[in-house]
Amino acid sequence: MPRFYVSTPLEIGQVLALPDAVAHHLLVLRLGLAAPITLFNGEGGEYTATISSIEKKRVSAEIKTFSPREVELPYAITLAQALPESSKLDWIIEKAVELGVAAIQPLAAQRCVVRLNSERAEKKQSHWQGVIVSAAEQSGRNRMPTLSTLTPFNDWVQQQDLHKRILLSPRGEQSLSDWARHQPPQALALLIGPEGGFTDAEENLACSQGALMLSMGPRILRTETAGLAALAAINAIWGEM
Numbered sequence: 001m002p003r004f005y006v007s008t009p010l011e012i013g014q015v016l017a018l019p020d021a022v023a024h025h026l027l028v029l030r031l032g033l034a035a036p037i038t039l040f041n042g043e044g045g046e047y048t049a050t051i052s053s054i055e056k057k058r059v060s061a062e063i064k065t066f067s068p069r070e071v072e073l074p075y076a077i078t079l080a081q082a083l084p085e086s087s088k089l090d091w092i093i094e095k096a097v098e099l100g101v102a103a104i105q106p107l108a109a110q111r112c113v114v115r116l117n118s119e120r121a122e123k124k125q126s127h128w129q130g131v132i133v134s135a136a137e138q139s140g141r142n143r144m145p146t147l148s149t150l151t152p153f154n155d156w157v158q159q160q161d162l163h164k165r166i167l168l169s170p171r172g173e174q175s176l177s178d179w180a181r182h183q184p185p186q187a188l189a190l191l192i193g194p195e196g197g198f199t200d201a202e203e204n205l206a207c208s209q210g211a212l213m214l215s216m217g218p219r220i221l222r223t224e225t226a227g228l229a230a231l232a233a234i235n236a237i238w239g240e241m
Helices: 020-029 088-098 118-139 153-157 176-181 200-208 223-238
Strands: 003-005 015-017 036-040 046-055 058-067 077-082 103-108 164-168 188-192 212-214
Touching (some): 020 058, 077 088, 077 223, 088 103, 088 118, 088 223, 103 118, 103 153, 153 200, 164 176, 164 200, 164 223, 176 223, 188 223, 200 212
Parallel strands (some): 003 036, 077 103, 077 188
Antiparallel strands (some): 015 058
16 A cells, blocks of 8 residues: 655544645556555554545545554664765665664765755755655655754764764774674664765764764775664664564
């Protein structure tokens, strides 16, 4: 059954005009009247609805039932990813959402090749939010991961919160998997450098602010691989239930 995100309150018995993008998708799928679809608004659970009217480019649906189904991880993981080249971050975000990440924090680090001014950063922010929505629809998630604004690495790493911060680096003397096997499941942030990694100064600053430096093993992983491999490893060790 096709799944769609709508950013409005939902309730059983409600008849709502679907957003233009959702309506266009349904028309492309050639779904007719009374066809069942699933809707969710990111606040938990999902709703079964049926198409109630189709008028040119407008589609309405009537909500029939609610299910409290959730597939979220029992521990919140933030992926703090330094900007990679080209459109790699699109792919990273998509796969991170599929793997259950709770939040994504884009970072501007010293070795980042991509530099975004405020206008381009705003456009990218909107684009990345769309990637999150599509990935949540596809992967069956009913809660929307948080996307923070692009922040300089040095500024972000000096902010204080209660989450454990894991900086992945070839300099780490202990592996992430070895560390995770001896820790209870917990909320944490994974810090992933750009191509070329974080500088020594950035890593030292992060560690001075409480970050734990760990490695992903003896092989050097690309920036688009490291965070996703770390997410998969943590999920495998800590489990999802």
